[in-house]
Amino acid sequence: MRLVTAIIKPFRLDDVRDALARIGIQGMTVTEVKGFGRQKGHTELYRGAEYVVDFLPKVKLEVAISAELVDQALEAISDAAKTGKIGDGKIFVYNLEQVIRIRTGETGEDAI
């Protein structure tokens, strides 16, 4: 099992969710985060004082996926999240040791 973490542009979230649903992945956790990679921030003005906004709003998606579906999922996320412009984000794949469904107590692949 793998935990796929994707940092994407916030307005791509709906498309990514739909793309994952199309390959059968229904559950995910989404967090609002801020970050930057090589995308530069911008300066804003507040009452005449300049300030630099380095940390840009992004969305972090976390999905637990069985190993067989991972490549499909990576492709789905990439295609849906891509705009071709700088700041599109990154995907990280972690090994997932254990998953438990709290309501039923199911573990492992049954819990995904």
Add this chain to the structure above:
Amino acid sequence: MEDSIFQLSYALDTFYFLICGALVMWMAAGFAMLEAGLVRSKNTVAILTKNVALYSIACIMYLICGYSIMYGGGDFIMFLDGITADGVSGSEEPATYAPSSDFFFQVVFVATAMSIVSGAVAERIKIWAFLIFAVFMTGFIYPMEGAWTWGGEAVLGLYTLGDLGFSDFAGSGIVHMAGAAAALAGALILGARKGKYGPDGKINALPGANLPLATLGTFILWLGWFGFNGGSVLATASVESANAVAVVFMNTNSAAAGGLIAALITARLIFGKADLSMALNGALAGLVAITAEPSTPSALQAPIFGALGGVLVVFSIVLLDKARIDDPVGAISVHGTVGLLGLLLVPITNGESASFSGQIIGALTIFFWVFITSGIVWYALKVLIGIRVTEEDEYRGIDVAECGLEAYPEFTSGTK
């Protein structure tokens, strides 16, 4: 028949006074929302607490001694004693409106003057030091200069401002510039917020957390100002005064509009962007500019006067920052710089009541009295109990440090 007309006009004038007083009371909500919107979220509860408390302190102190100092005519009467339901005991003329309505209308002006101070000292003042200052400001400092102006008394027995050609209809100087003078004294003795000014003249932005609240606050103040200026006509139950009231409402409104547009355009030209916070300050500046004389300007002059305030306030805010005087909400600029402008505009449309020299003498009298006495109180408080929170508390946020509350709690868990 004559008696019923008198009864009716007494009732109408009283009613009008009370409604206008209620509108000015509503300005307290406006100030609270405006300030809450322009400070950072970690300092929001503190400024709200200051606002509700200062309003209440003003009401009580003015009742205890302030009203008497301002209008008692030299007789010091505490707790409104002698200002009976039928009129001030011993007065020669019968009242044309209920005396309690006069107190009610006046007390909300005191609260307005005091409220101006809270924005300038926000985000680093100790709440209790501020509230103790409020006791002095509302119980003594403001009533004294109010006595020398609206109260008609001689300034420390030396000269009478009305005789010298000083006129301030609703209080650009008496209320607004006075509040700003107290605010300036506080801001200077308190010092700037940590991180606001860097070395080599760098000015850092500390953006407000809730611009919707700030906007709402501005509109609330705008509405309340109809009572502030409108009620200062002091009557409505005659064709003459009703006409005056209508003109005052109309001019007050268009001055605000002129101020907002002028500030918005000025901000766009100087900074390249339409800064909402400057626009909001501009509307208030327009209101302050017209407050010293809202009844005599023509329909066109009013928004132009407001626009002058709107342009001036933007430059004043920038200049104060360059002078490293930290004013988180622009109160000193809106109420002080433009309050002075408001006074100086009066002779242009009302040369009968006011002369430039009279306005300047009045402005200097008010400013120095309030600035110096406030400075003394602030300094005494600084020495005795300290007026600034610790550096650590300032970074943590004074909500947690002074109030034990968060304005926007997200990760709290209750204890059983």
